[in-house]
Amino acid sequence: MVLIADSGSTKVHWCLVTASGQSSDVFTDGINPLFQTTIAMQNSISNQLLPQIAPLLWAGTLTHVFFYGAGCTPEKKVFVQKALEAVFKKAEVTVESDMLGAARGLLGRKEGVACILGTGSGSCFYDGEHIGWGVPSLGYILGDEGSAAVLGKRLVGDLLKNQMGDDLKEAFFKEYETSMADIIEKVYRQPFPNRFLAKLSRFCADHIADQRIHDLVYDHFVQFIRRNLVQYKASTPIGFVGSIAYYYRPILEEAMKAEGLLLGTILKDPIEGLKEYHKDVIKPTTE
Numbered sequence: 001m002v003l004i005a006d007s008g009s010t011k012v013h014w015c016l017v018t019a020s021g022q023s024s025d026v027f028t029d030g031i032n033p034l035f036q037t038t039i040a041m042q043n044s045i046s047n048q049l050l051p052q053i054a055p056l057l058w059a060g061t062l063t064h065v066f067f068y069g070a071g072c073t074p075e076k077k078v079f080v081q082k083a084l085e086a087v088f089k090k091a092e093v094t095v096e097s098d099m100l101g102a103a104r105g106l107l108g109r110k111e112g113v114a115c116i117l118g119t120g121s122g123s124c125f126y127d128g129e130h131i132g133w134g135v136p137s138l139g140y141i142l143g144d145e146g147s148a149a150v151l152g153k154r155l156v157g158d159l160l161k162n163q164m165g166d167d168l169k170e171a172f173f174k175e176y177e178t179s180m181a182d183i184i185e186k187v188y189r190q191p192f193p194n195r196f197l198a199k200l201s202r203f204c205a206d207h208i209a210d211q212r213i214h215d216l217v218y219d220h221f222v223q224f225i226r227r228n229l230v231q232y233k234a235s236t237p238i239g240f241v242g243s244i245a246y247y248y249r250p251i252l253e254e255a256m257k258a259e260g261l262l263l264g265t266i267l268k269d270p271i272e273g274l275k276e277y278h279k280d281v282i283k284p285t286t287e
Contacts, residue, residue: 001016001017001018001019001057001061001062001063001282002016002017002062002063002064002065002066002278002281002282003015003016003017003053003062003064003065003066003088003091004017004065004066004068004271004274004275004278005065005066005067005068005069006068006069006098006101006105006269006270006271006274007030007031007032007067007068007069007070007072007098008030008069008070008098008118008119008120008242009030009032009035009070009071009119009120009149009192009194009195009198010029010030010118010119010195010198011027011028011029011030012027012028012029012030012031012049012069013025013027013269013271014026014027014028014049014052014053015271015274015275016053016056016062017275017278017282018282019282021282023275024053024056025271026049026052026053028044028045028048028049028052029044029048030070030119030195031044031045031069031080031083032069032070032071033069033071033072033076033077033079033080034070034071034076034139035071035191035192037079038079038080038082038083039083041079041080041083042082042083042086042087045083045084045087046087049087050087061090062088062090062091063090063091063092063281064091064092064093064094064278064281065084065088065091065092065093065094066094066096066274066278067080067081067084067093067094067095067096068095068096068097068098068100068101068102068104068270068274069095069096069097069098069101070097070098070119070120072095072096072097072098073097077095077096077097078095080095081093081094081095097131098116098122099114099116099122099123099124099131099134100124100126100130100131101270101274102114102115102116102122102241102242102270103124103126103131104126104270104273104274104277105241105267105269105270105271105272105273105274105277106239106240106241106264106265106267106270106273107126107128107239107273108128108273108276108277109128109129109277110128111125111126111127111128111132112125112126112234112236112237112238112239112264113125113126113229113232113234113236113238113239114126114238114239114240114241115146115224115228115229115238115239115240115241115242115245116240116241116242117146117147117148117224117240117241117242117243117244117245117252118147118148118241118242118243118244119147119148119149119194119195119198120137120139120140120144120147120149120194121137121143121144121145121146121147121150121224121228121242121244122134122137123135123137123228123229123232125232135227135228135231135232139194140153140194140197143227145220145223145224145227145228146220146221146223146224146228146244147198147244148197148198148201148243148244149194149195149197149198149201150197150220151198151201151204151216151217151220151244152196152197152198152199152200152201153197154216154220155172155200155201155203155204155216156183156197156200158216159172160180160183164212164216165212168207168210168212168213171207172203175203175206176200176203183200201244204216204217204248205247205248208248208251214251217248217251218251218254218255221248221251221252221255221256222255222258222259225255225256225259225261226259229259229261230259230261234261234262236262236264237262237263237264237265238256238261238262238263238264239264239265239266239267240252240263240264240265240266240267241266241267241268241269241270242268242269243268245266246266246267246268249266252266
């Protein structure tokens with residue numbers, strides 16, 4: 001059996017695949033070595049993942065773990081690998097960036113440009129096996145244009161600065177049962193402010209018919225395109241994975257067309273493509 005994971009900062013989508021092709025999907029909180037220690041990640045895997053997949057392990061031995069995650073830079077991915085190896089002692093563990101996972105899930109073994117628009121964002125040119133090069137995402141403070149965290153940050157900033165009208169501001173406070181003081185506390189003093197801001201961005205989906213919200217989301221995508229995608233000079237359709245690309249597809253299409261770029265495949269997450277990519281190592285075991 002093979003365990004494949006697509007991890008963002010908010011959640012991990014785990015998929016356990018047997019040699020017969022059957023698969024089971026489970027979800028846990030996000031794992032990110034930029035914000036968590038090896039012990040914290042190991043505890044998350046042990047306490048959240050194992051209880052869900054333990055009843056499924058009767059089907060055979062787990063031989064490989066392929067983990068694609070946010071924050072899994074060359075310097076940081078070793079800490080995720082240690083956490084996984086501590087839990088899955090007999091499996092061969094491979095840890096790569098979420099960007100490579102997105103590219104392999106979208107493009108398989110074909111070259112092209114792949115993007116992530118989820119809690120965070122990213123983009124790269126992919127040669128069919130590895131990332132050739134990519135514009136750095138820089139995280140939600142310095143970059144991450146197009147992401148849920150930055151959309152939430154822009155939304156909250158505009159609302160609190162009285163840029164979007166009292167009606168939207170009052171609706172936001174009511175729907176989220178929050179206040180300016182509560183937001184400041186969670187953004188500046190609590191862990192995982194990017195997750196918090198990403199959750200607040202859902203207000204945009206609920207009010208997308210309002211022209212002010214539509215314009216905010218449209219400009220959000222334009223900023224991602226102009227600060228990232230135009231650098232690739234792509235002549236082929238550009239693929240996307242992630243909830244923001246998936247749920248705001250009509251506005252993303254609008255922005256891509258206006259900026260003269262071709263929109264390719266959009267996936268909510270790359271797991272199905274990754275199952276196909278790794279199918280050759282999913283073999284029967286007798287242990």
